[in-house]
Structures are given as structure tokens and as C-alpha cells.
Amino acid sequence: MDWGFPRWRGYESAREAAQIRLCDRHGCSEPGDCPAPKSPSSPDRWYFCQKHAAEYNAGWDYFAGLTKEEAAAREKKERQTHEGYQESSHYGWAGSGDGSRSGDELRALEALGLEPDADFDAVRKAWRTKAKEVHPDVRPGDDEAAKAFQTYQLAYEVLRAAEERREWHG
Template identity: 75%
Template sequence: MPKARRSNDWGFPRWRGYDESREAATVRLCDRHGCEEKGDCPAPKSPNSPERWYFCQKHAAEYNSKWDYFEGLDKAEKAARAKSEQAENAGYAEAQHYGWGGSGDGSRSADEMRALEVLELDADADFAAVKKAWRVKAKAVHPDVKPGDREAADLFQKYQLAYEVLKAAEERREWKG
């Protein structure tokens, strides 16, 4: 007679993980013919229809690449719909500093982009590059290096302000994340 095995479901704490179970999990497959991937990306079957296709990420991207949101609208209707969309999403634009992405992916504010232009850096520059560029530029036009030069003093202030804007943005990202 075989010895009975004890279940892992007894006691506290449970001896198996909370997401583990013995039941079969229902997985919806991608609706693209021949695809065996998990279909977890819903896509509308037609405009204003509650029915959805469920694709894998690869096929959802392929399906959405040809999607035209303004299809069938004349020029005035397109402009009206675009304006209403922007009005509805204005709160997201105002709260852009709460973005999830890193630098260079649209998460930088207009002030940060102008500051990067002043320091002659690319949009995806990290903070170490910002600090290095600021030091090089500020040393060249520092009032102690060029006393009495009004243009150099103005450039120094410009570089200083750009650095402060980018430093504050970096601190916000570090504090948030």
C-alpha cells in the first residue's frame, strides 16, 4: 500500500504559493488564425462595436498599425473630434511629470526640453551627461573667469537656470520612483 502524501494546502502559512493551484487555468488564445500565443490584447471588431478580437501583442500591434481613428470623417468633423479629444485629455498633459517612462520618451516637459537645448544635449540625455555639460559650459563663462563680461554673465545665468530645471526634474523622478 503506497504511503499517502500530505497536501501542501494545510496550515498557516500555506506551504505553496498563493498563485499556485492544481486546477487548469483558462487561457484565451490569439484570434489570429494559426497563432498559439495568449490573446490578452482586446481590439474592436468594428468602430463603435462592443465586440472584440483578442490578439497576442504581436498581432495587436499589426492590427492597430493600419487603424485610422478619423476614417470616414470629413475635414471639419476630424478637426472637431481632435479638438474634443485634446480637451478631454488636457488633465493628462498638465500632469505630464507623473509619466511612467524614462527620459527621451515623451515624459520630459517643454521646460526640460528647452533646458536640454540650452546645454546642447539630446532629448534622451541622462542626468550624468547633463551635469557634465553644465560644468563644462559654466566653467567657460563663469564671472570669476571672465570678470566684467556682461554676455558671459548672461550665458552663465542661462546655463545655471537650465541645470536647476533639469536637477529638479531628476529629483522628482527619483522621489516618485
């Protein structure tokens, strides 16, 4: 009885049954709302509940059977297709250890011996400390030290550029 005013009707007054996809794990009756790939390069997906998706993904290696070069090429290709999302991830509320840093930034932090959520002051301090130990003026003629120095320099440049991008956008 709404006298022709549909907005007066109560919520959930529809009689149709809601379509819920069940978990693809045999015997599970939970809703299957977590997609998981059936095989590496396949668009087909399983749909598991959260518990079974975590169980399935625990043993999953997305780069299984690929050489290091093929894995790097696939990562680069997929980073290009999802670049807009990665670029916008710094607008979120979360900190830096939860996906707001790129793979290059994480590798640079690892090279400097830092945690994924380290701030830029810690990066600068670690870089100065490590670079002083292997600087070519301190250890002339040492090829390993020169290589380590270049690694630290590159890591610092990657992290400095990322910090400048964050400051510019934020």
C-alpha cells in the same frame, strides 16, 4: 445549446455587425482610428487611418498664426489641463527621449547642448564645462558671458529639480 449557461457559449458568437469608422480621406477603406484636428482651436476632428494621419500631420503647425506670447500662453493653458498625465508619464517603461521630459526640460537640455535622452551625469558634466567657460570670475565685465552663465545655471536648476522629482517618485 448551452443549457442555460451563457458562459459556455463561444467567443464572437454575437450576430451584430461591428461598427468601424472608415478613414475620412476620400477613397480610403482602412479603419479611421487616428483623430486629427480640422482647424486650430476647433473641437471638430477628422478620423484618418495611420498612414493618412501621418501625411496630414506632417504639414500641420498647431501654433500657426500665433505670436510667440500667444503660443506660450496656449502651451501653458493646455499643460495645465493635461498636468496629471504629464506628472504620471515618468511611471512608464520608456526612456527619456520619448515624451517623459517636459518642454522646459527639453529646452534646458538644448541650452546645455545635450540630446533629449541624456542622463543626469552628462547634464552635470556639460553644465560644469560650460559654466567654467563663462563664469563671471573668469570673464569679468562681459555681459554676454554673464547672460550665458545665467542661462546655464537656470537650465541646470530645471534639470536638477526634475531629477529629484524622478528619484522621489521612483
